[in-house]
Amino acid sequence: MEALKGVRILDMTHVQAGPTCSQLLAWMGADVIKIEPPQGDATRGQLRDVPNADSLYFTMLNCNKRSITVNMKSPEGKTVFVDLLKQCDIMMENFGPGVLERLGFTWEKIHEINPKIVVGSIKGFGSSGPYADFKAYENVAQAMGGAMSTTGVPDGPPFVTGAQIGDSGTGLHLAIGLLAALYQANRTGQGQYVEVAMMDGVMNLCRVKFRDHQRLTRGGLSEYSVPTHQGMGATPRAGNDSGGGQLGNAIQCKPGGPNDWLYIVVQEAVWDALARRIGPDLGQPDLAADPKFATIGERRKNQNEMWALITKFASNHTKREFMEILNPLNVPCGPIMSTEDLANDEHVRGRDMYVELDHPQRGKWYNVGMPIKLSASPAVIRRSPLLGEHTDEVLKEVLGYDAGQIEKLKTAGAFSAPPKKK
Numbered sequence: 366m367e368a369l370k371g372v373r374i375l376d377m378t379h380v381q382a383g384p385t386c387s388q389l390l391a392w393m394g395a396d397v398i399k400i401e402p403p404q405g406d407a408t409r410g411q412l413r414d415v416p417n418a419d420s421l422y423f424t425m426l427n428c429n430k431r432s433i434t435v436n437m438k439s440p441e442g443k444t445v446f447v448d449l450l451k452q453c454d455i456m457m458e459n460f461g462p463g464v465l466e467r468l469g470f471t472w473e474k475i476h477e478i479n480p481k482i483v484v485g486s487i488k489g490f491g492s493s494g495p496y497a498d499f500k501a502y503e504n505v506a507q508a509m510g511g512a513m514s515t516t517g518v519p520d521g522p523p524f525v526t527g528a529q530i531g532d533s534g535t536g537l538h539l540a541i542g543l544l545a546a547l548y549q550a551n552r553t554g555q556g557q558y559v560e561v562a563m564m565d566g567v568m569n570l571c572r573v574k575f576r577d578h579q580r581l582t583r584g585g586l587s588e589y590s591v592p593t594h595q596g597m598g599a600t601p602r603a604g605n606d607s608g609g610g611q612l613g614n615a616i617q618c619k620p621g622g623p624n625d626w627l628y629i630v631v632q633e634a635v636w637d638a639l640a641r642r643i644g645p646d647l648g649q650p651d652l653a654a655d656p657k658f659a660t661i662g663e664r665r666k667n668q669n670e671m672w673a674l675i676t677k678f679a680s681n682h683t684k685r686e687f688m689e690i691l692n693p694l695n696v697p698c699g700p701i702m703s704t705e706d707l708a709n710d711e712h713v714r715g716r717d718m719y720v721e722l723d724h725p726q727r728g729k730w731y732n733v734g735m736p737i738k739l740s741a742s743p744a745v746i747r748r749s750p751l752l753g754e755h756t757d758e759v760l761k762e763v764l765g766y767d768a769g770q771i772e773k774l775k776t777a778g779a780f781s782a783p784p785k786k787k
């Protein structure tokens with residue numbers, strides 16, 4: 366049985382942050398009803414690769430959901446929304462600040478309509494504080510949550526990460542909050558308001574950078590490969606440093622292409638074996654005994670020299686060959702995998718992490734699979750819905766409307782865009 370079977374979610378989320386969360390919950394078996402404005406989630410038409418077909422931006426974030434269009438700016442649309450609120454366990458949204466309130470639905474109002482419903486809300490900066498009124502997108506959150514100032518190299522510009530920690534990361538945080546609140550509502554009969562700010566989510570993911578921020582008040586950070594000193598203030602960008610107690614770095618391999626790199630962690634316990642293996646090829650058979658690298662303290666101090674030696678060794682091996690040399694020595698390492706590598710990787714396919722789907726408008730396409738594996742409730746991934754594909758089905762099955770009622774609402778514009786102003 367699906368873990369969340371019987372849980373019904375009214376999903377008003379759009380773009381990426383919210384849909385990431387509702388897609389995960391749908392993959393766990395929740396019945397997710399996506400309410401869209403009559404013109405649809407804006408991402409349906411963004412970055413289109415197939416003319417007139419829902420974009421991959423949309424399809425990859427909205428699988429296993431049902432789609433219903435409701436014009437929330439019409440009185441009839443609001444009535445349908447209220448009826449749906451009464452039939453759902455969770456309502457979630459990630460509109461800009463004040464949007465839901467302008468539509469007439471504050472948390473208090475929703476709680477009054479259905480005291481057991483849990484409401485999930487993503488905002489750029491939350492509902493309190495000086496930034497509360499600002500909209501946010503992925504990289505705004507990365508900029509303001511500490512990720513960008515700590516990513517890159519000290520003398521270069523700050524960088525965003527490829528991983529969507531501001532949007533998808535926040536969606537994951539919301540999923541945790543919603544499940545906790547749902548568990549509580551099932552015991553108490555009372556729902557609650559779950560708020561996740563993207564900036565807070567990014568800060569949470571940058572926790573170790575705030576560890577280092579505080580350590581800087583006491584002294585330099587010996588494990589950093591870039592200069593640090595007591596009283597420095599902000600945690601600096603440190604390239605590909607490991608960020609943990611063990612030294613790590615990305616090492617360029619043969620033949621020197623953009624992804625011909627291997628990430629290596631020179632764990633304290635593996636230095637001796639590593640030095641014995643690479644030393645002779647480097648003309649330094651006694652590398653393991655070299656006092657410059659004998660202890661972790663010395664290796665930290667002289668790490669740039671150590672990385673140069675390892676890079677020299679790697680110049681004669683591809684990333685896969687180097688990995689094969691290091692695996693028997695128990696050196697934690699991993700090749701930098703391109704999207705092309707991952708899309709064709711046996712391990713990835715074997716774990717259903719790149720799944721083939723079909724779609725009536727676009728044909729064959731792939732989604733990244735469900736990363737959370739439940740032993741008794743494996744996810745079955747189904748394509749994203751077309752706009753309004755399930756409007757009639759939901760009105761009949763969930764709300765018990767009859768054909769006459771549905772027709773009347775349709776004529777009144779409950780599911781369609783308001784007529785253009787003259």
Ligand SMILES: CC(C)(COP(=O)(O)OP(=O)(O)OC[C@H]1O[C@@H](n2cnc3c(N)ncnc32)[C@H](O)[C@@H]1OP(=O)(O)O)[C@@H](O)C(=O)NCCC(=O)NCCS
Binds near residue numbers: 401467501
């Ligand atoms: C992402 C974001 C910047 C997009 O901004 P935007 O395109 O201007 O959209 P908003 O959410 O501010 O507004 C949506 C509008 O559509 C309207 N709308 C939404 N659903 C509707 C429906 N079913 N029927 C009628 N109107 C609808 C809203 O009422 C609102 O109109 P208003 O401005 O007249 O009140 C903004 O939603 C935001 O900051 N969200 C919170 C942070 C977030 O999640 N960001 C990451 C996105 S990946």
